[in-house]
Amino acid sequence: MGLLLCALLTGAGGTTAHSSLTADHVAATTTAMAAAPVRAGVDGPGKGLGIRLLEAPVSRRKDPRALAGVVDHVDPGTVIKRRFEVSNTTGRRLHVFLYAAAADIKDQTFVFAPGRTQNELSSWISVEPAEIDVPAGGARTALFTIRVPKTAWRGERFAEIWAQTEVPPDKEHNVGLATRVGIRVFLDVGPGGERPSNMRIEKLIPERDAAGHPRLLAQVVNTGGRALDISGQLSLTDGPEGIRAGPYPATVSVLLKPGETGRVIIQMGKGLPNGPWKADLTLRSGMIIRTASATITFPDSGTGEVVILLSGEDLLLPVLILLTLALGGAFFLLRRRRRASPDPVAPKDIDASQNGTHHHDDHGVHTGHVGRHRRPAGEGGPVAVHLHDGRRRSADHDRSPSG
Numbered sequence: 001m002g003l004l005l006c007a008l009l010t011g012a013g014g015t016t017a018h019s020s021l022t023a024d025h026v027a028a029t030t031t032a033m034a035a036a037p038v039r040a041g042v043d044g045p046g047k048g049l050g051i052r053l054l055e056a057p058v059s060r061r062k063d064p065r066a067l068a069g070v071v072d073h074v075d076p077g078t079v080i081k082r083r084f085e086v087s088n089t090t091g092r093r094l095h096v097f098l099y100a101a102a103a104d105i106k107d108q109t110f111v112f113a114p115g116r117t118q119n120e121l122s123s124w125i126s127v128e129p130a131e132i133d134v135p136a137g138g139a140r141t142a143l144f145t146i147r148v149p150k151t152a153w154r155g156e157r158f159a160e161i162w163a164q165t166e167v168p169p170d171k172e173h174n175v176g177l178a179t180r181v182g183i184r185v186f187l188d189v190g191p192g193g194e195r196p197s198n199m200r201i202e203k204l205i206p207e208r209d210a211a212g213h214p215r216l217l218a219q220v221v222n223t224g225g226r227a228l229d230i231s232g233q234l235s236l237t238d239g240p241e242g243i244r245a246g247p248y249p250a251t252v253s254v255l256l257k258p259g260e261t262g263r264v265i266i267q268m269g270k271g272l273p274n275g276p277w278k279a280d281l282t283l284r285s286g287m288i289i290r291t292a293s294a295t296i297t298f299p300d301s302g303t304g305e306v307v308i309l310l311s312g313e314d315l316l317l318p319v320l321i322l323l324t325l326a327l328g329g330a331f332f333l334l335r336r337r338r339r340a341s342p343d344p345v346a347p348k349d350i351d352a353s354q355n356g357t358h359h360h361d362d363h364g365v366h367t368g369h370v371g372r373h374r375r376p377a378g379e380g381g382p383v384a385v386h387l388h389d390g391r392r393r394s395a396d397h398d399r400s401p402s403g
Contacts, residue, residue, distance in 0.1 A: 049094060049134075050087035051163045051181040054141065065229065065286045069184035070146070073194035073226075077150035083143050084183060086163045088134040094165045096132050098142055100125035103160040103184070105227055108254040108262040110184060112160045121157035121187055124148060146187065154190035156227055156257075161185060186227055195225025201283060201292045202261070206304040214274075214298040215251075215267040218281055220290075222256040230254050232283035234266045239277045274298045 053067060060066035072080060088094045102119035103112040113119070127144045134140050144161050164180035167173075188194060205217040222228050231253040236245040245268065254262035264283060275297040283290050294307040 047089045047091075049096065049163060049165050049179055049181055050085075050089065050139075051183060052085050052087075053183060054083040054085055063286045069186065071186045071286065073188040073190070074148055075191055076148055076152040076189060078148045080146040080148075081143060083141055084161070085139050085141055086132060086134055087139040088136060091136050093136055094134045096134055096140075097164045097166075098127040098130055098132060098144075098162070099164075100127060100144070100159055100161050100185075103158045105158060105255045105257050108256060108260070110158070110229075110255050112182070119157070119159065121146075121159040121185060125159060125161065125185070127161065146185070148187075148189055152189045156186065156188040158227075159185040159187075188226055197226045197228060197285070197288050198222075198224035199228055199230065199256075199283065199285065199288060199290055201281070201290055201309055203309060204279065204281065204292065204294055204296060204307040205263075206296045206298045206307075208299060208301050209267070211270070212301075213267050213270050214272050215265055216279065216281070216296065218264045218266070218283060218292070219261065220254070220256070220264060220283060221261040222258050224288075225258055227258070228256050228285040228288065230256065230262070230264055230283055230285045232264050232266070232281060234282075235280045236268075236272075236275075236277040237280070239275055240273045243273075245272060245277075272298070274300065 053069070056063075056066040057072065060071065063071065065071050070080070070082065074080065086096055086098070088096075099116055100122040101113055101115070102117045102122050103110060104119075105111070125144055125146050127142060129142060132140050132142060160182040162180045162182045164178055166178045167176055169176040199220050200223050201218055201220050203219045205219065206214065207217065208214050216234055218232065220230060232250045233247045234250075235247045239245065248266050248268055250264050251267045252263075252265035254264055256262050266281075276295050277297070279292075279294055279296045281292045283292075292309055294309065296307060297304055
C-alpha cells in the first residue's frame with residue numbers, strides 16, 4: 001500500500017520594489033491584502049483544500065506577486081511574520097498538516113522537493129500550528145515565521161509553505177491520497193538595497209505546432225538581479241482585410257533566474273489567418289512590464305520568419321564603434337594631409353633685390369628686378385633670368401667686361 005501525492009502551487013516571482021529592513025525586527029509593516037485562494041480538489045472539481053496569504057508588505061502592495069507569495073528582500077538577521085488562511089470547500093472536516101519544504105527554479109519552472117525535504121530557506125521557516133482541523137465549508141488562520149540568520153550569505157533562496165491533507169490507505173483502498181497546496185517563497189537576502197529586476201525581449205518567433213495551431217514564442221532574458229515569473233498577452237491588429245484578434249494570454253509562462261533566457265508561448269486558434277499581422281506583445285513579472293511591437297506572419301507549418309528585436313542598449317555599442325572609427329579616420333586623414341603638404345622653401349635663385357638691376361622693356365616699362373647668374377669665365381651662351389612678375393627671359397652675354 002502507498003500514498004499518492006497531488007500538489008498545486010500558487011504563483012510568485014521577482015520584483016523591483018526596495019525595502020530596507022532592520023535586523024532582529026519584524027521585516028516590514030503588513031496590510032490585510034489577499035488574492036483568491038488556490039485549491040486542490042479533494043471531493044471533485046471546485047471542492048477541496050485551499051490556501052492564500054492574508055497579508056503583504058505595504059511597500060509591495062502594488063505588486064500582484066506579493067499577494068500570492070513571499071517575494072521580499074531582507075537584511076541578515078531579519079524576522080518575517082505573515083498570516084495565511086487554509087480553507088475547506090468539501091462537505092467534511094479536513095485534518096491539515098502545515099509545514100515548509102525545499103523548492104528551486106529548474107528548467108524555467110518552479111520545482112518542489114518531495115515530501116518534507118528541507119533546504120536552507122525552509123529550515124528558517126516555522127509554521128504555527130503544525131496541524132489544524134478545518135471544518136466543512138470553513139476556514140482557519142495560521143502563521144508562518146521566517147527567521148533569517150545574522151550570518152546568512154547574500155543571495156536569493158526558494159521554498160514552499162504547504163497545507164496538506166491525507167486519506168490513508170485502508171482495507172478497501174491499497175493507495176492513499178495526499179493533497180497539498182502551497183505558497184511560494186522567493187526570499188532575497190543581503191545588506192543594503194534590493195538588486196533591481198529587469199528583463200529584455202530579444203526575438204519573436206511565429207510558428208504552427210504539429211496540430212496546426214499558430215503560436216508566438218517570445219524569447220526573453222532576465223537582465224536583473226532577482227528571479228522573474230514572466231507571463232504575458234498578445235494582441236493582433238492590421239491583419240488580412242484589417243481584422244483584429246486577441247488579446248491572447250500566455251499559455252506557457254517561464255521562471256528565470258538572473259542571466260537565464262527562456263521563451264513565453266502564446267497559442268491562438270487553429271483558424272487564425274497567417275497574416276501579416278501587427279503584433280503587440282506585453283510581458284510582465286510583478287511590477288516589471290516590457291512591450292514589443294512587430295509585423296509577423298505565421299507559416300503554413302513549422303517556423304516562420306524570426307523577428308529580432310533591438311533595444312536601445314543593443315544599438316548603443318554599434319553607434320559608439322562607428323563614431324570611434326569615423327573620428328579615427330578623420331584624424332588619420334588630417335595627419336596624412338599635413339605630412340603631404342610641402343614646407344615653404346626660399347627660391348634657389350639668387351635674390352635679385354641684392355645683386356640685380358632694374359629691367360625695362362623696349363618701351364621703357366619697368367618690369368621688375370633682374371637677377372644675374374654668374375658663369376665661369378670663358379663660357380658663353382644664354383643665361384636664364386627670373387623676373388619678379390613671373391616671366392622668364394633668356395639673354396646672350398658676351399665675354400666683354402661690360403656685358
